[in-house]
Amino acid sequence: MLMVGPPGAGKSMLAARLPSLLPPLDASEALEVSMIHSVAGALDEGKLLRRRPYRDPHHSASLPALTGGGLRARPGEVSLAxxxxxxxxxxPEFNRQTLEALRQPLETGRVSIxxxxxxxxxxxxxxLVAAMNPCRCGYLDDAGLACARAPKCAIDYQARISGPLFDRxxxxxxxPSVSAGDLTLPPPxxxxxxxxxxxxxxxxxxxxxxxDEPGPRIRANAEADGTLLERVAAPDDGGRTLLGQAVERIRLTARGYHRVLRVARTLADLDGQAQVxxxxxxxxxSYRRAAPGRR
Structure with missing residues (x-):
């Protein structure tokens, strides 16, 4: 997920709250995650981890710090998460080469060092949860605060993220920005x-x-691929027609097509529907965003 909005809109707060919405690790998952942290020397007192990890490296993090490396090829932040x-x-403030190294793990669920x-x-x-301002100054949609280079500054700033990474x-x-009125609203x-x-x-x-699927364990829709995904996420006639139109109109890639299917399958699960x-x-x-330069 990528959140785009001005400073102070609550992007970091929303990201930090996400782990609390996820179920705790089951026994096999806890062992799997704890082994990675043990190899990295980050397992506290040798205890198994029960909560899902949340890692938030600074944008100055190096390539080995994010993907893993060093003399003993230790796991990096993407594996610790x-x-x-x-x-x-x-x-966009991360080093371009560092971000591009995330393409493999985002696609395959593993990283090779x-x-x-x-x-x-x-x-x-x-x-992956990422956050960014719409432009360097952060106030693209506020005429009173935006810099003199708008909207070109936004185009240049967002173009730091490559199209293949956006597609993943x-x-x-x-x-949106938070107004004074928003702060006084009753709780949801x-x-x-x-x-x-x-x-x-x-x-x-x-x-x-x-x-009951053969092969490695599949825990969620995010791990389903190929013919399995096509089978479990096959939309109804209206959904199939809409998806076909999207391929033509917004130039949806093959990767984007399958990612839309996964998201649609999950939305149907949240809605309690057997059919997408x-x-x-x-x-x-509606959650797909055109890559920089294709808007």
Missing amino acids: HLGVLFLDEL ARANAHVTYPALVQ IDLHVEV AEGSAEVAGRVATARAVQGARYA RRIHVAEAL
Whole structure:
């Protein structure tokens, strides 16, 4: 997920709250995550981790720090966030080469580290959450605060993120600025506990769906691919037509096509629907954002 909005809109706060909506690690997941942290020397007192990891490296982090490396090829932040959340704040401020190295783990769920004395592959199945300002000054949509270079500054700033990396991000969300009136609104009717309950129910449905599938364990829709994804996420006639139109009109790539299917399948699970419907495909498509230079 990529959140785009001005400074102070709450992007970092939303990212930090996400792990609380996810179910705790089960026994096998806890062992899997704890082994990675043990190899990295980050396992506190040798205890198994029960909570999903949340990693938020600074944008000055080096390539080895993010993807892994060093003399002993230790796991990096993307592996330490395995089965949890990797939050990258100020996404365009990261080194371009460092960001491009994330393309492999985002696609395959693992990262390979090649060194002269070692070649190691670590799991890296993460929920990537990134945040960025719409431009360098951050106030593109505020005429009173925007810099004199708008809107060219926004085009240049957002172009720091490559098209292939954009294509691997499933959800693009515009986060509006917070007004004084927003701060005085009553709390929402649905709290974090209720949302976490809906998420747990949807993940349980997904776990049951893939329980009898041969091969490596599939925990959620994010891990389904190929013919399996086509089978479990096949939309109804209206959804299929809409998806076909999107391929033509917004030049949806093959990767984008399958990612829309995954999101639509998850939206249907949250809605308690066995069939992916047109409304789920439409919502999944609404979260796609054109890569810089293709707007």
